[in-house]
Amino acid sequence: MKNVTLKHLASKLGLSVSTVSRALTDSYEINVETKKRVKALAEELNYQPNPFAAFLRKHISKTIALIIPEISNNFFSLVIKGVETICAEKDYYVLIYETHEDYKKEVRITNHLIGGRVDGVLISVNSESDNCQHLQELVDRNVKMVMFDRVVENFNASKVYSDDYDSSFAGVSHLVNRGCKRILFLKAGDKLSTMHQREKAYFDVLEKNNLPKDPSFVKSFVPSKEIDLEDLTKFIVEKKPDAIFCSVERLAIGCYDICNNLGLNIPNDIKIITFSCLNVARLLNPSLSTISQPAFEIGKTAARLLLDEIEGKNLADGFANLSLPSTIIKRDSTRKSL
Amino acid sequence: MKNVTLKHLASKLGLSVSTVSRALTDSYEINVETKKRVKALAEELNYQPNPFAAFLRKHISKTIALIIPEISNNFFSLVIKGVETICAEKDYYVLIYETHEDYKKEVRITNHLIGGRVDGVLISVNSESDNCQHLQELVDRNVKMVMFDRVVENFNASKVYSDDYDSSFAGVSHLVNRGCKRILFLKAGDKLSTMHQREKAYFDVLEKNNLPKDPSFVKSFVPSKEIDLEDLTKFIVEKKPDAIFCSVERLAIGCYDICNNLGLNIPNDIKIITFSCLNVARLLNPSLSTISQPAFEIGKTAARLLLDEIEGKNLADGFANLSLPSTIIKRDSTRKSL
DNA sequence: ATGAAAGCGCTAACAC
DNA sequence: GTGTTAGCGCTTTCAT
Numbered sequence: 178m179k180n181v182t183l184k185h186l187a188s189k190l191g192l193s194v195s196t197v198s199r200a201l202t203d204s205y206e207i208n209v210e211t212k213k214r215v216k217a218l219a220e221e222l223n224y225q226p227n228p229f230a231a232f233l234r235k236h237i238s239k240t241i242a243l244i245i246p247e248i249s250n251n252f253f254s255l256v257i258k259g260v261e262t263i264c265a266e267k268d269y270y271v272l273i274y275e276t277h278e279d280y281k282k283e284v285r286i287t288n289h290l291i292g293g294r295v296d297g298v299l300i301s302v303n304s305e306s307d308n309c310q311h312l313q314e315l316v317d318r319n320v321k322m323v324m325f326d327r328v329v330e331n332f333n334a335s336k337v338y339s340d341d342y343d344s345s346f347a348g349v350s351h352l353v354n355r356g357c358k359r360i361l362f363l364k365a366g367d368k369l370s371t372m373h374q375r376e377k378a379y380f381d382v383l384e385k386n387n388l389p390k391d392p393s394f395v396k397s398f399v400p401s402k403e404i405d406l407e408d409l410t411k412f413i414v415e416k417k418p419d420a421i422f423c424s425v426e427r428l429a430i431g432c433y434d435i436c437n438n439l440g441l442n443i444p445n446d447i448k449i450i451t452f453s454c455l456n457v458a459r460l461l462n463p464s465l466s467t468i469s470q471p472a473f474e475i476g477k478t479a480a481r482l483l484l485d486e487i488e489g490k491n492l493a494d495g496f497a498n499l500s501l502p503s504t505i506i507k508r509d510s511t512r513k514s515l
Numbered sequence: 516m517k518n519v520t521l522k523h524l525a526s527k528l529g530l531s532v533s534t535v536s537r538a539l540t541d542s543y544e545i546n547v548e549t550k551k552r553v554k555a556l557a558e559e560l561n562y563q564p565n566p567f568a569a570f571l572r573k574h575i576s577k578t579i580a581l582i583i584p585e586i587s588n589n590f591f592s593l594v595i596k597g598v599e600t601i602c603a604e605k606d607y608y609v610l611i612y613e614t615h616e617d618y619k620k621e622v623r624i625t626n627h628l629i630g631g632r633v634d635g636v637l638i639s640v641n642s643e644s645d646n647c648q649h650l651q652e653l654v655d656r657n658v659k660m661v662m663f664d665r666v667v668e669n670f671n672a673s674k675v676y677s678d679d680y681d682s683s684f685a686g687v688s689h690l691v692n693r694g695c696k697r698i699l700f701l702k703a704g705d706k707l708s709t710m711h712q713r714e715k716a717y718f719d720v721l722e723k724n725n726l727p728k729d730p731s732f733v734k735s736f737v738p739s740k741e742i743d744l745e746d747l748t749k750f751i752v753e754k755k756p757d758a759i760f761c762s763v764e765r766l767a768i769g770c771y772d773i774c775n776n777l778g779l780n781i782p783n784d785i786k787i788i789t790f791s792c793l794n795v796a797r798l799l800n801p802s803l804s805t806i807s808q809p810a811f812e813i814g815k816t817a818a819r820l821l822l823d824e825i826e827g828k829n830l831a832d833g834f835a836n837l838s839l840p841s842t843i844i845k846r847d848s849t850r851k852s853l
Numbered sequence: 854a855t856g857a858a859a860g861c862g863c864t865a866a867c868a869c
Numbered sequence: 870g871t872g873t874t875a876g877c878g879c880t881t882t883c884a885t
Binding site for chain 3: 520521522532533536537540564565567568569570571572573
C-alpha cells in the first residue's frame with residue numbers, strides 16, 4: 178500500500194491539489210460541500226500530511242529538541258515527562274538527545290540541529306565546558322532556545338531552574354541543627370552555576386554558624402565517570418565527617434554503600450542529605466533525606482516558555498528567568514543521633 | 516544569520532548546486548580540487564544539510580520512533596539508553612513517544628507516523644487493548660516495525676522480549692523453596708502475553724509443588740491507574756499471604772508501604788519478590804529481591820534488528836523472535852524467616 | 854470557489 | 870567534470 182498524498186485525493190475527487198489542500202485546512206474560500214467530500218475521503222483513506230514537505234514550505238517543523246545529559250536519571254526523566262505533557266497538548270513533537278556529559282557530543286548534536294530540524298531547543302548543558310559558541314550559533318540561525326536546570330549564566334536565553342542556593346542553605350542548616358560540625362560537600366562538576374550556588378550556600382551556612390570553612394571538605398566528582406568508590410572511601414575515612422551533603426543522587430547512593438562497607442551507622446555516625454528525585458527514598462535503609470527539585474514543573478515551564486517563544490508570544494521584556502522552589506524532606510538519614 | 520544552503524555555497528563558489536551536492540557526498544565524478552574547495556567552504560560556514568529536503572527526495576528520514584508506555588520507569592529508561600546507543604552509532608535519530616498505557620494515544624501516535632516521519636518503529640504496546648489494526652496499517656505503509664517486551668503474539672514483526680516464563684518460574688520456585696505456601700500474584704493488566712507467561716509459570720510452580728492453585732490469589736491492576744492501596748491492603752489482610760510475587764516494581768513498592776503500615780515484617784511475615792530494574796533495590800529496607808530484565812540489551816537488540824530491516828539487511832527467514840535472559844537476584848526480602 | 858504554477862532545499866537522471 | 874532540469878509533497882500567490 179502506497180502512502181496517500183494530496184495528489185491521490187485530488188485525482189480521486191476530480192479536484193486540484195490546491196483545492197484539496199485548502200479544504201483540509203478549512204480555508205474560508207472553499208465550498209462547504211467540497212470540504213465535506215474532501216474530508217470524508219481523507220478520513221476514509223487515513224490521509225496523513227507529509228511533515229517534511231510541509232516543513233519545506235513553511236519552515237515550521239512543529240518539533241523541538243530536548244538535550245539532556247542522561248535519560249535514565251530520575252530528575253531528567255521527570256523533566257521529559259513535563260515537556261511531553263505540554264508538547265502533546267500543543268501538538269509539538271519532541272526529539273530527545275543525550276550528551277552523556279560530553280562536550281563533543283553536545284556540539285555534534287547542536288550542529289545536527291542547525292539544518293532546520295527543529296523550531297526550538299530545550300537544553301540542560303553538560304557540566305564539563307564553559308564554551309557556548311555552539312549554542313550561540315543555533316540561536317543565531319533562529320532556533321529558539323530555553324535553558325533549564327543547568328543554565329549558563331551569561332547566555333542570552335530564557336532560563337528555568339530551581340532555588341539551588343536557598344534549598345542548599347536549608348539543607349546544610351538542617352545538618353547543622355542536628356549538631357553536625359564536620360560536613361562534607363560532594364560536588365558533581367566544577368563549572369555549572371548550580372554547583373557554585375550550592376557550594377556558596379554550604380560555606381555561608383558554615384560561616385553563619387561559626388564553623389570552620391575548610392575547602393578540603395569539598396570534593397568534586399566528574400559527572401561523566403563512574404564514581405570512584407575507593408577514592409571516596411579514603412576521603413571519608415580521612416576526614417571523619419559527621420555528615421555529607423551530596424549534590425547528586427548517585428553520590429548519596431555511593432555513600433550508603435560505603436557506610437555499609439565501613440560499618441558506619443547512618444544517621445548515628447554520619448548523616449546524609451542529597452539532591453534527589455528518587456521516589457523510593459522513603460523506603461531506603463535508612464530512609465533518605467532529600468532535597469527534591471520540581472523536575473516535572475521545570476519541564477512543563479521550560480516547554481511552555483519555548484513554545485511561546487516559537488509562536489511569537491514573546492515576553493515583552495526580553496528573557497524569562499524563573500526559579501522554582503525545591504522541597505526538602507527530612508527523613509531518617511538525618512535523624513537525631515541516639 | 517540565514518541558514519546556509521547548497522545554493523549559497525554554489526553561488527559563492529561559482530559552481531552549480533548539483534556539483535556542490537555531489538562534492539559533498541564525495542561523488543567519484545568530481546574533481547579533487549573542486550571537492551576540497553567545496554568542503555572547505557562548507558566547513559567554514561558550518562553548512563548543515565536540510566534533513567527535510569533530503570527526505571523529500573530520498574524517502575529516508577534516518578529517524579525512528581520509539582513508542583513506550585512510560586518514560587520515567589527504570590525498565591524503559593534503560594531500554595531508551597540501549598536504543599540511543601545503537602542509533603547514535605549508525606547516525607539515526609530517535610523520536611520518543613509515550614502512550615501512558617492509553618490505547619487512543621497509541622493510535623494517535625501511529626497515525627501521526629503514517630505521514631512518513633520515520634523509517635521504522637520500535638514499540639512496546641500498551642496493556643489495555645488487543646486491537647492491532649493501527650499497527651498493521653503502519654506496516655502496510657512500509658514503516659518497519661520491531662516489537663519489544665510487550666509484544667503481540669500473532670503479529671507479523673520481529674520481536675525481542677525476556678524469558679518471562681522461565682524467570683517467573685524461578686522466582687516463584689524461590690519463594691516455595693523458602694517455605695511459602697500462600698503466594699499472591701499481582702498482575703499489571705490482563706491482555707499482555709508477558710503477563711500470561713508470568714501467570715502460567717506461577718500456577719505451574721504451584722502445581723509442581725502440590726500447592727493449592729487458587730485463582731483468587733491472583734489480582735490484576737490497571738497499569739494506567741494509580742495503585743489503589745486501600746484495595747490492595749484489604750486484599751492482603753483477607754488472604755493472609757506469606758509471600759507476594761509482583762509483576763511490576765510499582766506493585767512491590769506499594770506492598771512495602773502497606774507492610775510498613777500494617778506492621779508486617781518483610782521477610783519474616785511476608786516475603787516479596789518483583790520484576791524490577793530498580794538500581795537501589797539493594798539499599799531498600801529490607802533489600803528487595805528482584806527479577807531484572809535485561810533492559811539495556813533489549814533496547815540494543817531491538818534497535819539493531821530494526822535498523823537492519825530498514826537498511827534491507829533482512830533476515831532471510833522472516834522475522835526474528837528473541838528471548839533474552841533475566842537475572843534473578845535474591846536479597847533480604849525473600850530471606851529465610853527467623 | 855477553484856485551478857495553475859511556482860518554489861521550499863535537495864538529489865539524480867540526463868545532457869554536454 | 871560540470872551544468873541543466875525535473876521532481877519529492879506540500880502551501881500559497883496569482884489567475885480565472
